[in-house]
Amino acid sequence: MNYFPAFLDLHGRRCLIVGGGEVAARKARLLHSAGAELTVVAPRLAAPMQQLLRNAALCWQAREFDAADVAGHWLVVSATGVPEVERRVAAAAAQARVFCNSVDNLPQCSFITPAIVDRSPLVVAVSSGGAAPVLARQVRARIEALLPAGLGRLARVAAEWRDRVRHKIAAPAERRMFWERVFESAQARDAADAAEMIPALLDASLPSTGEAWLVGAGPGDPDLLTLAALRCLQQADVIVHDRLVSPEILALARRDAEMIAVGKKPGCMANSQEQINALLVELVCSGKRVCRLKGGDPFIFGRGGEEAQALMEAGLAYRVVPGITAASGCAAAAGIPLTHRDAAQSVAFVTAHGKDSIDTLDWPSLARDRQTLAVYMGVRRFPELVGKLVAHGRPANTPIAIVERGTTSAQRIVRGTLGQLSLLAEAHRIEAPAMLFIGEVARLGDPATDEAMTPGAAPGRQRLALRVTVPATGRGA
Ligand code: SAH
Numbered sequence: 001m002n003y004f005p006a007f008l009d010l011h012g013r014r015c016l017i018v019g020g021g022e023v024a025a026r027k028a029r030l031l032h033s034a035g036a037e038l039t040v041v042a043p044r045l046a047a048p049m050q051q052l053l054r055n056a057a058l059c060w061q062a063r064e065f066d067a068a069d070v071a072g073h074w075l076v077v078s079a080t081g082v083p084e085v086e087r088r089v090a091a092a093a094a095q096a097r098v099f100c101n102s103v104d105n106l107p108q109c110s111f112i113t114p115a116i117v118d119r120s121p122l123v124v125a126v127s128s129g130g131a132a133p134v135l136a137r138q139v140r141a142r143i144e145a146l147l148p149a150g151l152g153r154l155a156r157v158a159a160e161w162r163d164r165v166r167h168k169i170a171a172p173a174e175r176r177m178f179w180e181r182v183f184e185s186a187q188a189r190d191a192a193d194a195a196e197m198i199p200a201l202l203d204a205s206l207p208s209t210g211e212a213w214l215v216g217a218g219p220g221d222p223d224l225l226t227l228a229a230l231r232c233l234q235q236a237d238v239i240v241h242d243r244l245v246s247p248e249i250l251a252l253a254r255r256d257a258e259m260i261a262v263g264k265k266p267g268c269m270a271n272s273q274e275q276i277n278a279l280l281v282e283l284v285c286s287g288k289r290v291c292r293l294k295g296g297d298p299f300i301f302g303r304g305g306e307e308a309q310a311l312m313e314a315g316l317a318y319r320v321v322p323g324i325t326a327a328s329g330c331a332a333a334a335g336i337p338l339t340h341r342d343a344a345q346s347v348a349f350v351t352a353h354g355k356d357s358i359d360t361l362d363w364p365s366l367a368r369d370r371q372t373l374a375v376y377m378g379v380r381r382f383p384e385l386v387g388k389l390v391a392h393g394r395p396a397n398t399p400i401a402i403v404e405r406g407t408t409s410a411q412r413i414v415r416g417t418l419g420q421l422s423l424l425a426e427a428h429r430i431e432a433p434a435m436l437f438i439g440e441v442a443r444l445g446d447p448a449t450d451e452a453m454t455p456g457a458a459p460g461r462q463r464l465a466l467r468v469t470v471p472a473t474g475r476g477a
Pocket of ligand 1: 219220244294295296299300302324325326327375377378405406407435
């Protein structure tokens with residue numbers, strides 16, 4: 001962060017404005033509305049500042065700025081538009097260790113002011129740190145449209161009830177749940193209803209145990225989270241997440257949420273499924289709201305079903321929030337339609353993880369043409385996979401595509417044919433997590449960004465990393 005965001009209490013605190021023009025008046029009005037005691041130093045005042053002088057108690061020194069003016073003030077805002085004066089004000093402020101804002105003059109600023117959405121006491125401040133003020137204002141406009149006008153009123157009512165609610169609901173976690181309910185339902189109605197709703201909700205009995213949400217985090221790109229998943233992330237007390245869930249997504253969680261990683265890496269058993277189930281049950285029993293965050297969709301090769309069952313058997317509440325599964329996310333990133341009227345009437349989601357699943361798959365059916373196979377967890381089983389499919393009649397020249405770390409900034413796409421699969425994977429050193437797509441549709445998409453298609457010519461990983469640049473989202477990757 002280039003700037004530290006903060007809200008200042010300026011009530012009764014002296015602040016200095018240098019300049020008497022329109023811009024200075026605008027800043028003065030804002031500082032005045034925050035309760036600051038203002039001194040204005042300017043030889044002349046334009047009409048807006050004169051008006052402010054008539055309506056508000058501010059002190060005007062009708063002269064040029066002097067470095068000694070800064071002393072005794074908490075903040076200085078300089079808006080003279082004269083570079084030489086701006087420089088002198090900034091230097092005097094720095095000397096006196098007083099924060100200074102020189103309007104529209106970033107290099108001379110020791111603090112900058114954000115674009116604001118004012119629903120006092122609720123205030124949203126947006127800043128691009130001076131990098132793109134227009135962007136900050138656009139974001140402000142969007143938030144402005146998002147927040148109902150009555151929200152300030154609701155916040156004031158909540159403030160009036162805070163002590164009584166604290167008295168009635170002692171446990172902080174329960175109290176937070178109470179307020180979440182108030183604000184969620186009050187946003188749906190008119191904020192004016194809030195006052196009547198609070199006592200009714202306070203009387204209703206509150207659940208003392210927590211709950212679990214089995215949430216799909218999608219394949220990696222945070223843009224592919226659902227709104228419901230985002231809400232869970234922001235409300236949960238604890239987030240129990242897989243290793244596959246990206247740091248960008250975890251960064252969207254509530255700041256004070258407890259994070260528990262329970263990764264199961266291929267080949268190493270960090271946490272057994274039984275341990276994870278027991279952990280979820282224990283957390284929910286202790287009254288926590290638990291977000292069980294899993295890559296992709298929780299119910300597709302995610303063992304979410306077992307976790308749901310464990311919670312159900314323990315008599316605990318849970319909810320499932322679906323996610324975009326790796327097959328959909330990676331296919332989209334590679335421009336591959338999983339079904340296509342001309343090329344694939346069906347799609348099968350298959351896992352080739354472990355010896356057992358290879359042997360128990362229905363190969364005659366999987367080898368049929370006009371269908372797409374989306375293979376999860378298959379990287380170590382490519383040779384057996386090809387052998388089975390070809391033996392059951394799928395032609396060796398069937399198109400394939402491998403998408404490694406799909407939808408992330410490290411995404412790689414390799415295309416070829418079924419017969420070349422093992423060689424391609426080896427030459428390009430494909431690693432988990434990767435999706436394999438088999439079928440005519442794998443020919444589609446934009447190969448311009450793919451890795452080299454001939455196995456023999458494939459260079460080492462370092463050179464590949466330089467050559468292949470793939471955007472995180474969008475068709476054609
Ligand atoms: N529940 C998940 C799948 C978990 S199994 C889902 O619905 O997507 C883990 C496998 O998913 C990985 O071995 C890999 O085959 C696939 N996978 C998950 N994320 C992926 C990604 N970003 N890119 C490629 N494959 C991915």
